[in-house]
Amino acid sequence: MKPLFRNLILVIAMVSASGLAIALRPTERIADKGPAVQLAEMIPLQFAGWREEPQKSALIVDPQQQATINRLYSQTLSRTYVNADGYRVMLSIAYGADQTDTNQVHKPEVCYPAQGFILKNKQYDTLQTGHGAIPITRIETSLGQRSEPVTYWITVGDRVVGPGLDKKLTELRYGLTGQIPDGLLFRVSSIDPDSPQAYAAQREFTNALLASLDTASRNKLIGNPQREQP
Numbered sequence: 001m002k003p004l005f006r007n008l009i010l011v012i013a014m015v016s017a018s019g020l021a022i023a024l025r026p027t028e029r030i031a032d033k034g035p036a037v038q039l040a041e042m043i044p045l046q047f048a049g050w051r052e053e054p055q056k057s058a059l060i061v062d063p064q065q066q067a068t069i070n071r072l073y074s075q076t077l078s079r080t081y082v083n084a085d086g087y088r089v090m091l092s093i094a095y096g097a098d099q100t101d102t103n104q105v106h107k108p109e110v111c112y113p114a115q116g117f118i119l120k121n122k123q124y125d126t127l128q129t130g131h132g133a134i135p136i137t138r139i140e141t142s143l144g145q146r147s148e149p150v151t152y153w154i155t156v157g158d159r160v161v162g163p164g165l166d167k168k169l170t171e172l173r174y175g176l177t178g179q180i181p182d183g184l185l186f187r188v189s190s191i192d193p194d195s196p197q198a199y200a201a202q203r204e205f206t207n208a209l210l211a212s213l214d215t216a217s218r219n220k221l222i223g224n225p226q227r228e229q230p
Contacts, residue, residue, distance in 0.1 A: 029097060031097035031182040032097075035216075043213075044212055048212060050208060051081060051083075052081055074095050074097040075094075077091070078091070089189070089201060094106075096184070105154060105183055107152075108137075109137070117141040123139075125138055129207050132222070136152065137151075148189050151188050155184045155222070159224075160222055210222065
């Protein structure tokens with residue numbers, strides 16, 4: 001094959017691929033279809049023996065500057081809750097209306113070390129709730145004398161995504177239908193050197209929180225099993 005003819009074929013192939021990519025580029029944001037997410041109104045200040053402790057502030061651990069956080073997340077919510085025994089659980093929720101490749105929520109196992117924490121352990125598990133099983137990730141972190149076990153999950157559109165390729169495949173399914181999914185990072189943590197105790201408290205807290213929510217709010221946090229996935 002002559003070089004000129006071969007180069008012409010390559011140019012045609014690249015142009016065709018570029019045109020196909022543009023044609024398949026999702027343009028419809030799921031977040032624009034329903035009611036706007038209002039995290040501060042969605043999450044109660046008190047429920048089932050847990051109440052907000054206003055003087056304590058739980059921050060989303062993230063190495064990015066505020067401008068980047070504003071770009072990644074449409075809303076964030078950070079609160080500390082305490083129960084009758086004085087045990088504290090820090091809750092952080094980060095919601096993004098656009099979960100494309102340039103607007104991905106930041107995983108705690110990346111953000112914590114960027115803040116100087118040591119990542120000691122990571123494991124995948126399933127959180128059993130009265131509203132279904134949720135695939136979760138647990139990490140153990142420390143900063144000096146501070147030990148902070150963490151439980152979190154990530155949603156893409158109307159489902160909680162598991163580890164590995166599940167998140168990317170879910171985003172791809174939405175993209176093939178022309179939709180841009182929203183997404184959410186739900187994180188709870190405790191300052192506690194006893195990891196099993198911390199995870200048990202986080203499980204109790206999370207179940208109590210989910211039980212206190214109306215269906216629409218709960219589905220925003222854990223997905224809607226009634227809705228068929230694209």
